[in-house]
Amino acid sequence: MRIRTLLDMPDLRLRLLTGDTALDRQVRWVYTTDLRDPRRYLDGGELVLTGMMWRRDPADSERFVAALAAGHVAALAAGYGGSDLAGVPDDLVDACRKHDVVLLEVPAEVSFAAVTERVARELSAGGDGPDAGAARWRDALNALVVAGAGTGAVCALLSDETGMDCWLLSAGGRLVAGADGLPAGTRTRLARAYLSADALPRRVRVDGGTYTLIAVAPRQQRIAGWCLALRGDVDTAPPYAKGAVTEVCTLLALEWSRYDEALAVAARQGEHLVAPAASAAETASRLAVAGFDADEPVAVAVAYGEPGVPVLRELCAGLDGRWLVTRHGEEAVAVVPVALDRYDALLADLRARAATLSAGIGGCRLGIGVSTAAAASGLPAAADEARHLCRLGHRAPGRIRVTDSGELTSHTLLLSSVPDDLRRSFRGRLLGPLLDYDTRHHTELAYTLEVFLACDGSWTRTAERLHLHVNTLRYRIGRIERLTGRDLSRFTDRVDLYLALRTP
Secondary structure, three states: OEHHHHHOOOOOOOEEEEOOOOOOOEOOEEEEOOOOOOHHHOOOOEEEEEOOOOOOOHHHHHHHHHHHHHOOOOEEEEEOOOOOOOOOOHHHHHHHHHOOOOEEEEOOOOOHHHHHHHHHHHHHHOOOOOOHHHHHHHHHHHHHHHHOOOHHHHHHHHHHHHOOOEEEEEOOOOEEEEOOOOOHHHHHHHHHHHHHOOOOOEEEEEOOEEEEEEEOOOOOOHHHOEEEEEEOOHHHOOHHHHHHHHHHHHHHHHHHHHHHHHHHHHHHHOOOOOOOOOOHHHHHHHHHHOOOOOOOOEEEEEEEOOOHHHHHHHHHHOOOOOOEEEEEOOEEEEEEEOOHHHHHHHHHHHHHHHHHHHHHOOOOOEEEEEEEEOOHHHHHHHHHHHHHHHHHHHHOOOOEEEEEHHHHHOHHHHHHOOOHHHHHHHHHHHHHHHHHHHHHHOOOHHHHHHHHHHOOOOHHHHHHHHOOOHHHHHHHHHHHHHHHOOOOOOHHHHHHHHHHHHOO
8 A cells, every 4th residue: 555545544643844845755565663773674665554652762763763764654642641742842853754664653543552443444446456355365364353362363374264284383493383283393394494594485395295395584683583384385375375475474574573672672681681790689679570589499501602691591491481581781691580490491492493493693693601590699700600501502513502501521512612623733744644534535433433433442343334344344444543553442532532523
């Protein structure tokens, strides 16, 4: 619908403040926000409703409108019924004029809900002519929008209307909405395909079935977004079904933005929760504000840099009960209540989820340190330990490495604390000639060495595992000793070679 259509709706009584030359811009959907910078939630073409709660001084208007312009919104509709303002301030009008953003004034007596419902009804009523199926679909979808139905009802309607089963999945394979019956393993494999796809939508074969994967919020990081998985090939569906899928994705993107904004609000409330200098009383007070009991044990997870926040959010979202993910400087921090006898199970769950998400971080490596506190007084210390573990985990093998204090005794973690150049030098001096020989002669001496050490130097067990005669194995080991300059009958030399093989 066009902006001028909005102005012609007598029940809304919207007033144009600036932008009279851009009234033919198309409105794709409605988005309500009071964030200072909402551009990450914008896909373009939105009618943005705001109560101007973000405005503290005139400079805020410039920043807010610049963000809207960068997000290519259709128009801004400002209301002041719930604020201390007597009207739309001049600085907001000036900023909209400067950035070519159409500005509408919403009367104090008209609610944002009324505007949203009216626009949704108008958008659902428009479209592709007299086709009865399309008309029935839009009537049904409009009824859900007006009723404020959730994602589950929208997915069920799409399945009923198109005949294609559909599920709304998180980046980690968590079922956000959709019918039961999709096995957890299938969801995980679909999530990995979604995260690793070169482009979306994408048709994939998983567990003997064909699925179409569509990014619900395509302008956001995949690892932070949702994926609509439909059983079947949408490309071969009739045009009506394709249109229905597109409309549902628009609705689901709106739901995702609300979900993400709610998490952002909670994160701001918890920003100072794990401040290193906080006293026990301050920590207890901040925990209470965030909705936690000051006396309950918690697990603390810390990840440094990007994409720490979306990864921790997805790891925690599948857990039962309360959780909070916030940002402290460059760190992403998660706080999760957990009974101490359930900590090992929590850790195993986090590691399993992290394995799925590793497909979505590209060439990055992300270390996540996890520690526990028996009560609020121990939260800062637990966060400090988690920070240390995070740094060690970042150097360990794997794209996403979840590390806890139980691994502090592991040689792998000890090696990961050694500077990268020193580790590379250590591995190169011991194994370089051996690896070069394997490359030139297409042999498997490095693998033979690995199996020999795994079998505790047993000639018989190693030969059986490699399907070799013992004399052949002795020849290989002799070659390995000459190339490495180490004697595999000596324990200390075995340790050196074992550590070199395990050095990332």
